Amino acid sequence: MILILTLGLIVLLLIGLPVALALGISALAATLVGGSIFQFSVLSQKMQFGLQNFILLAIPLFILAAKLMNxxxxxxxxxxxxxxxxxxxxxGLAHANVVASLIFAGMSGAAVVDAAGLGQIELDAMTKGGYSRKFSVAVTAASSTIGPIFPPSLPMVVFSFVSGVSVGRLFLGGVIPGVLMTVILMLMVAFYAKKYDLPRQPFPTLAIAFRSFLDAILPLMTPVILLGGIWLGFFTPTEAAGVAVSYALIIGVFVVRELSWKDIVRAFIETARETAMIGFVVAASAMYGWVLMRSGMTIRIAESLTTISTNPLVILIIINLFLLAVGCFLDSTVAILILGPLFMPVIEKVGIDPVHFGVVMVLNLMIGLLTPPFGIVLFVMAQVSGLKFEDVVKTTLPFLIPLGIVLVLIIIFPGLVTALPDMLMGLRR
Known part of the structure; x- marks a missing residue:
């Protein structure tokens, strides 16, 4: 049964079957071979229940908010x-690229949305400013990974769904790592700037700075409103996604007045299409996860890892090495849906904070978005920039170093993740 679940899924994915079908077929096959008739009848219910989680409403709403802002x-x-x-x-423009990604992260929550939304604007500005196309692509690709770490974050919503961990705590846990990623990426840019004598922009006048701030003040307030509202208890993280949509509509229709009814309808249609794709994967993974649990594989993995060591740091390192390999082949959402339930018993057994593990797992899988052969951000940047995929890979690889440094730091120092949610949630109590 376990063999069919694991090898069956791998083979189906390798032959190019859609992820939802691969998950569903391997789960069905494993149940037919090793399960009872009762188990088989329960599968459809598990798929249905998998989609009836209130937390999942945040996914289409955050996607819609980002599209409206874009x-x-x-x-x-x-x-x-x-x-x-x-x-x-x-x-300077490379630094601006990184900072813009941090700001946009407060609205998008997804690396692909960041790369596709800001990507073309950043690439055009940097190319006109005298930067090479390849360097511009590398900075844009690397900085897009801040989006799923700094709140709100769609992968963290998915992790909350599979683990039962508070979305609010996960969002707060991503603040310091997100800022840390920004700082270290800017240090990387500073290294390149000194090495290649990269250009800088003129120092802005007070009038230009004030005008720029006024234009950006409302978008800048998005993460403040969302995190503040969650912390103060005005709304749940899922309800915060609805607030984000309402806020995006107000800004787009009544403030900047660049959002027409045609644009709104198109954003809703695109959101529905993307949500449907995610929904199929969530339903299939709910069924797959239930069969996986019934097979006893989660318990065996927990027992196997804890026989190697009961030291939380050692366990985290082992899991992260595995996730780095998986991230090269699987989409982050799919990886969280499949592997989240698999590793939760392990981290609970050795005493790893689930919020800490959630943020570590998401950051690890975001690095996978920049690694061949299936790093989706690499494909997006190749399409946006017009460069060959191979060139995008080569120019982006050095920027995996600062992201790897942040990953190591938050693994070794859990307080970088847990301090803010512990402090703010403690104050709220």
Whole structure:
């Protein structure tokens, strides 16, 4: 049964079957071989129940909010503001690229949305500013990974779904790592700026800085409103996604007035299409996860890992090495849905904080978005930039170093993740 679940899934994915079908077929096959008639009849119920979780409502709502912000031209205003903040530094537009990704992370929650939304704007600005196309692509790809770490974060919503961990605590846990990623990526840019004498922008006048701030103030308030509302108890993280949509509509329709009814309808249709794809995967993974649990594989993995060591750090290192390999082949959402339930018994047994593990897992899988052969951000950047996929891979590889440094830091120092949620949630109590 376990052999069919694991090898069957791998073979089906390798032959190019859609993820949802691969999960569903391998789960059905394993149940037919090793399960009872009762178990087989329960599978459809598990698929249905998998989609009836209130937390999952946040996914389409955050996707919709990001699309509305994108369509309303907010992304360009964000980049201009970031350029005003740090553009005067050596390699200024590259620094602005990273800072803009941090700001946009407060609205998008997904690396692909960041790369596709801000990507073209950042690439055009950097190319016109005298930066090579390849360097511009590398910075844009690397900085897009901040989106799923700094709140709100779609992968963390998915992790909350499979683990039962508070979404609010996960969101807060991603704040310090997200800022840390921004700082270390900027240090990497500073290294390149010094080495290759990269250009800088003129120091902004007070009038330009003030105007840029006014244009960006409403988008800048998005993460403040969402995190503040969650912390103060005004709304749940799922309800915060609805607030984000309402806020995006108000800004797009009544403030910047660049969001037409046609744009809104298109954003809803695109969101529905993307949500349906995610929904099929969630339903199939719910069935697969139940069969996996019934097979006893989760218990065996927990027992196997704890026989190697009961030291939380050693266990985390082993799991992360495995996730780094998996991230090269599986989409982050799929990896969380499959592997989250698999590793939760392990981390509970050795006493690893689930919020800490959730943020570590998400960051690890975000690195996978930049690794061949299936790193989706690499494909997005190749399409946006017009470069060959091989060139995008080569130019992006050095930027895995700062992301790896952040991953190591949050593995070794759990407080970088847990301090903020412990402090703020403690104050709230």
């Amino acid at each position: 369509t309303a031209g907010i992304t360009e205003k964000i980049f201009k503001f970031a350029d005003t903040l740090v553009g005067f530094l050596p390699g």
